[in-house]
Amino acid sequence: MNYTLNSIPERPVKPRERGFTMAMDKGLSIREVEDFLEVAGEYVDIVKLGWGTSFVTPNLKQKLEVYRAAGIPTYFGGTLFEAFIVRNQFDDYRRVLDEFGMTFAEVSDGSLEMPHDEKCEYIAKLSEQVTVLSEVGSKDAEKIIPPYMWIKLMQAELEAGAWKVIGEAREGGNVGLFRSTGEVRSGLVEEILTQIPFEKILWEAPQKAQQVWFIKLLGANVNLGNIAPSEVIPLETIRLGLRGDTFDHFLNMEKPC
Amino acid sequence: MNYTLNSIPERPVKPRERGFTMAMDKGLSIREVEDFLEVAGEYVDIVKLGWGTSFVTPNLKQKLEVYRAAGIPTYFGGTLFEAFIVRNQFDDYRRVLDEFGMTFAEVSDGSLEMPHDEKCEYIAKLSEQVTVLSEVGSKDAEKIIPPYMWIKLMQAELEAGAWKVIGEAREGGNVGLFRSTGEVRSGLVEEILTQIPFEKILWEAPQKAQQVWFIKLLGANVNLGNIAPSEVIPLETIRLGLRGDTFDHFLNMEKPC
Amino acid sequence: MNYTLNSIPERPVKPRERGFTMAMDKGLSIREVEDFLEVAGEYVDIVKLGWGTSFVTPNLKQKLEVYRAAGIPTYFGGTLFEAFIVRNQFDDYRRVLDEFGMTFAEVSDGSLEMPHDEKCEYIAKLSEQVTVLSEVGSKDAEKIIPPYMWIKLMQAELEAGAWKVIGEAREGGNVGLFRSTGEVRSGLVEEILTQIPFEKILWEAPQKAQQVWFIKLLGANVNLGNIAPSEVIPLETIRLGLRGDTFDHFLNMEKPC
Numbered sequence: 001m002n003y004t005l006n007s008i009p010e011r012p013v014k015p016r017e018r019g020f021t022m023a024m025d026k027g028l029s030i031r032e033v034e035d036f037l038e039v040a041g042e043y044v045d046i047v048k049l050g051w052g053t054s055f056v057t058p059n060l061k062q063k064l065e066v067y068r069a070a071g072i073p074t075y076f077g078g079t080l081f082e083a084f085i086v087r088n089q090f091d092d093y094r095r096v097l098d099e100f101g102m103t104f105a106e107v108s109d110g111s112l113e114m115p116h117d118e119k120c121e122y123i124a125k126l127s128e129q130v131t132v133l134s135e136v137g138s139k140d141a142e143k144i145i146p147p148y149m150w151i152k153l154m155q156a157e158l159e160a161g162a163w164k165v166i167g168e169a170r171e172g173g174n175v176g177l178f179r180s181t182g183e184v185r186s187g188l189v190e191e192i193l194t195q196i197p198f199e200k201i202l203w204e205a206p207q208k209a210q211q212v213w214f215i216k217l218l219g220a221n222v223n224l225g226n227i228a229p230s231e232v233i234p235l236e237t238i239r240l241g242l243r244g245d246t247f248d249h250f251l252n253m254e255k256p257c
Numbered sequence: 258m259n260y261t262l263n264s265i266p267e268r269p270v271k272p273r274e275r276g277f278t279m280a281m282d283k284g285l286s287i288r289e290v291e292d293f294l295e296v297a298g299e300y301v302d303i304v305k306l307g308w309g310t311s312f313v314t315p316n317l318k319q320k321l322e323v324y325r326a327a328g329i330p331t332y333f334g335g336t337l338f339e340a341f342i343v344r345n346q347f348d349d350y351r352r353v354l355d356e357f358g359m360t361f362a363e364v365s366d367g368s369l370e371m372p373h374d375e376k377c378e379y380i381a382k383l384s385e386q387v388t389v390l391s392e393v394g395s396k397d398a399e400k401i402i403p404p405y406m407w408i409k410l411m412q413a414e415l416e417a418g419a420w421k422v423i424g425e426a427r428e429g430g431n432v433g434l435f436r437s438t439g440e441v442r443s444g445l446v447e448e449i450l451t452q453i454p455f456e457k458i459l460w461e462a463p464q465k466a467q468q469v470w471f472i473k474l475l476g477a478n479v480n481l482g483n484i485a486p487s488e489v490i491p492l493e494t495i496r497l498g499l500r501g502d503t504f505d506h507f508l509n510m511e512k513p514c
Numbered sequence: 515m516n517y518t519l520n521s522i523p524e525r526p527v528k529p530r531e532r533g534f535t536m537a538m539d540k541g542l543s544i545r546e547v548e549d550f551l552e553v554a555g556e557y558v559d560i561v562k563l564g565w566g567t568s569f570v571t572p573n574l575k576q577k578l579e580v581y582r583a584a585g586i587p588t589y590f591g592g593t594l595f596e597a598f599i600v601r602n603q604f605d606d607y608r609r610v611l612d613e614f615g616m617t618f619a620e621v622s623d624g625s626l627e628m629p630h631d632e633k634c635e636y637i638a639k640l641s642e643q644v645t646v647l648s649e650v651g652s653k654d655a656e657k658i659i660p661p662y663m664w665i666k667l668m669q670a671e672l673e674a675g676a677w678k679v680i681g682e683a684r685e686g687g688n689v690g691l692f693r694s695t696g697e698v699r700s701g702l703v704e705e706i707l708t709q710i711p712f713e714k715i716l717w718e719a720p721q722k723a724q725q726v727w728f729i730k731l732l733g734a735n736v737n738l739g740n741i742a743p744s745e746v747i748p749l750e751t752i753r754l755g756l757r758g759d760t761f762d763h764f765l766n767m768e769k770p771c
Binding site: 283284285286287288289307308309310311312313314315316317336337339340341343344346349353356357367368369 | 515516517518519520521545548549550552553554555556557744746747748750751754755756757758761762765
């Protein structure tokens with residue numbers, strides 16, 4: 001840190017299981033990645049190349065190399081996995097992961113219908129090849145999943161081999177964990193945490209109000225995802241109580257978490 | 258493309274009359290333009306220097322040169338044309354276009370009152386000098402133009418020499434083609450297309466929901482404009498069905514358009 | 515300017531007391547600062563490193579140097595001052611200002627409770643060391659300050675040594691001067707200006723609609739702050755009547771202000 005402030009919440013160092021930040025790259029140039037990492041390299045733990053953007057970005061191999069050199073793992077968004085599945089091209093997907101040297105992958109079913117057993121099989125198979133993040137929650141605002149079902153799905157996916165499960169929010173933060181207004185479905189989050197370990201969940205929280213909500217409820221070291229590159233520094237200050245939104249949240253705690 | 262996916266909508270190559278993307282530069286630096294073109298150069302067909310931003314950006318000549326070297330035409334926003342007209346400086350405007358080597362220009366009447374005959378004369382005169390895009394629709398949310406009038410105006414402007422006509426939306430996407438909520442005036446769009454050829458219209462659609470709406474209605478290769486540079490890659494994935502919003506739109510079509 | 519347009523509002527040159535623009539850097543990389551200054555260096559008068567972002571950005575000293583070399587003063591956001599105060603570390607704060615060669619500082623009480631006498635003492639003490647901007651208005655949307663109190667607080671802070679007072683809006687523009695909808699509390703602004711000199715106030719106006727509102731009410735050369743770096747050029751065009759929003763505002767004035 002650039003100077004000393006007392007009573008700042010402790011943050012684990014990388015590699016960490018708690019307090020990590022997943023950022024979303026939806027088409028950065030090489031220099032933009034370098035700029036992002038210059039500023040936020042210490043604070044970002046993993047980067048998702050959003051949905052199918054990796055199909056069209058011409059700088060893909062070189063970009064993956066820049067992240068790799070900085071020690072930041074990357075993975076393709078779950079929608080890309082689904083795009084291969086819906087076309088019956090799972091084997092092609094596995095080859096693509098190898099070809100690009102990917103060590104992480106996401107399994108999701110946000111845009112298609114898939115029996116949950118089948119999803120868990122994909123998690124199991126991909127887990128032999130890479131570290132798997134699996135995502136629960138539909139991108140369709142109409143599909144409401146009740147809390148007990150979120151828990152059941154998450155447990156099954158962790159058992160199938162997922163490293164962490166992701167709570168779906170989309171880039172806009174208006175489905176899954178969130179009401180269409182962007183408001184967090186708070187009872188849902190609390191109930192999930194009675195059954196699933198804190199560090200096993202990565203909460204998608206692209207909007208500031210959502211990040212604040214999770215940090216106030218779950219502490220500085222909640223795992224948060226879908227963060228825009230330019231918002232990683234602002235998020236770090238929210239984690240540390242150095243932005244108005246959480247300014248007094250950590251001050252009177254016996255042990256900042 | 259970086260890997261092979263089946264049943265992806267076909268996209269024409271440049272120069273194209275359909276499926277083209279107009280992006281808006283509202284003050285990029287030289288390096289930002291280079292970064293933008295590294296990533297999206299293949300997907301962007303023309304760049305508008307938004308409204309009067311070209312008046313104040315100190316890097317103008319050099320920036321135009323970067324776009325030119327990449328084969329991407331540029332033009333000054335229609336509000337700049339209007340700023341010259343309202344000051345009775347049309348001849349100055351023509352000299353400015355020459356001085357900066359512009360090969361495209363926009364004629365619009367979004368911020369001033371102008372008899373339509375006079376607008377068509379400007380289109381005709383400028384067409385002798387450059388390729389003209391003309392814009393229909395007011396920036397004033399209070400001025401509602403009925404569908405038959407949109408059609409009549411567009412037809413007259415094309416006859417006067419406009420290469421394409423633009424449906425006005427502003428950067429914020431809340432006037433002209435759109436209700437103040439950002440919702441598309443869908444009956445209007447459908448009626449326009451009964452009379453004006455598909456490839457002759459460039460729809461301003463700065464917001465993602467609008468892009469999705471046009472692509473679902475008019476296919477992958479609808480002409481869209483006012484796209485932020487960082488949204489050109491996301492837009493391309495929406496065109497290809499590789500983002501959740503259009504994921505299953507192209508899958509069951511006999512002939513993807 | 516790149517070409518000549520008649521009847522453009524006059525803008526004072528730097529250093530200026532009126533018509534100045536404060537931009538907010540919330541974690542730019544070195545290259546991003548260079549890009550920002552290439553484009554907008556002439557139009558930005560001072561840069562705030564937002565809230566506590568300076569605590570976590572690894573490139574701080576080098577970044578301050580880039581701004582310094584371009585002749586743009588910088589200061590740490592008021593929330594950082596408050597973070598030191600709430601921890602009883604005021605002397606540390608003064609040392610930090612020295613260590614980083616800061617010549618400006620902000621005194622605010624947006625996130626904590628502080629007797630106004632005490633706030634004025636901080637302004638007085640810091641004024642011996644740096645040029646002080648002080649901020650009036652709570653970040654808490656629930657705390658409504660009546661107009662006579664805004665005036666009283668502003669007068670006292672100017673008397674205590676503040677160079678300018680800032681009207682609080684936060685980055686999101688939804689508290690202080692603004693209703694939760696982002697709408698400006700217009701009666702408040704007008705009443706303040708009956709008592710406090712125009713050039714002594716810096717209005718936070720991060721959203722375009724707010725910038726337009728202030729420029730229409732107070733002219734091209736109102737002091738505006740919390741402007742995103744990429745919005746400095748667009749703001750300049752709004753000041754000059756070269757964007758639709760203020761297109762005809764300056765045209766019929768006898769003396770553009």
